[in-house]
Amino acid sequence: EAGVTQSPTHLIKTRGQQATLRCSPISGHTSVYWYQQALGLGLQFLLWYDEGEERNRGNFPPRFSGRQFPNYSSELNVNALELEDSALYLCASSWVGWSNQPQHFGDGTRLSIL
Amino acid sequence: AQTVTQSQPEMSVQEAETVTLSCTYDTSESDYYLFWYKQPPSRQMILVIRQEAYKQQNATENRFSVNFQKAAKSFSLKISDSQLGDAAMYFCAYRSTRTSGTYKYIFGTGTRLKVLA
Helix, strand or coil: CCCCEEECCEEEECCCCCEEEEEECCCCCCEEEEEEECCCCCEEEEEEEECCEEEEECCCCCCEEEEECCCCCEEEEECCCCHHHCEEEEEEEECCCCCCCCCEECCCEEEEEC | CCEEECCCCEEEEECCCCEEECCEEECCCCCEEEEEEEECCCCCCEEEEEEECCCCCCCEECCEEEEEECCCCEEEEEECCCCHHHCEEEEEEEEECHHHCCCCEEECCCEEEEEEC
């Protein structure tokens, strides 16, 4: 069974540009979660999508947005990039039907802002 | 709002010894789930162990066990017979249940575990 896949592995951008990160969940999982992992800050919840809809959002500005496609894959878009957006962005998927189901994580996309 | 606190940024343990990582949380909900995740240097986060709040019995998974104290809102992870492969960042996580309708999933800031040979 293929795990959660994220692309690209690394992404280098400059301030003010826009970045698009992609995530493919495990087959059968309908929920996709996005997290930002900056140094020393643990995982900060960004967005949760399920069945194509945004279900919950963390405390991030509107320039962080995303969507989920009919095949349950997801995109995270970050507009007007700032230096502090440099971080590892992790995607996770799960089946939302049972709350005790763990999230399965991808390897992440390392976003570097120059 | 729910919070998860891991007060130990870094811990060290000698190989074959036992180590306990602490986690406390704050919530007004009565039913929820707690998880410990491990993030090795290769970056992929994997589940170590989970605990349902309605269960009084502490969860165990081989060398990993938890000490769940609901009244104290404490959820510590004990690793017995530590191995070099246990070296990783460990995250404690809280999840609201489906009945609460919020589906919140909150992570602590992590504890870096070093295993000394």
